[in-house]
Amino acid sequence: MLTVRNLPDEVHRALRVRAAMHGRSTEAEVREILESAVKPEGRVKLGSLLADIGRRAGLTDEEFAVFEQARDKTPARPASFE
Incomplete structure (x- = not known):
């Protein structure tokens, strides 16, 4: 508010x-x-930046798939200060 x-x-x-x-x-x-x-001009999101780095590094689809498989997709838990 x-x-x-x-x-x-x-x-x-x-x-x-x-x-x-x-x-x-x-x-x-x-x-x-x-x-x-x-909102910053020309803002680049982290995922887009990392994908661009991967493309420039010449990763194959199989190499890129390893990152998708290894990713933990469970939601993060908030920090507890108690």
């Missing part, structure tokens, strides 16, 4: 207009603006 205080009226009006233009609620528009502002 986020509360923004002392937002100028003209900014609030502009947000409402922008939200209406995009067919969203003002709250949804603010979420979209914030997400766009903090």
Whole structure:
């Protein structure tokens, strides 16, 4: 939850207009603006990066399959501090 205080009226009006233009609620528009502002440009996910490294290393499909078989797919348990 986020509360923004002392937002100028003209900014609030502009947000409402922008939200209406995009067919969203003002709250949804603010979420979209914030997400766009903090999402890194050209973000590369770790899995994509590792797959690219594997392709450049020339791994065969059989060699790549070993990684898929060995992967533990059980969900991680949260750390306990008790």
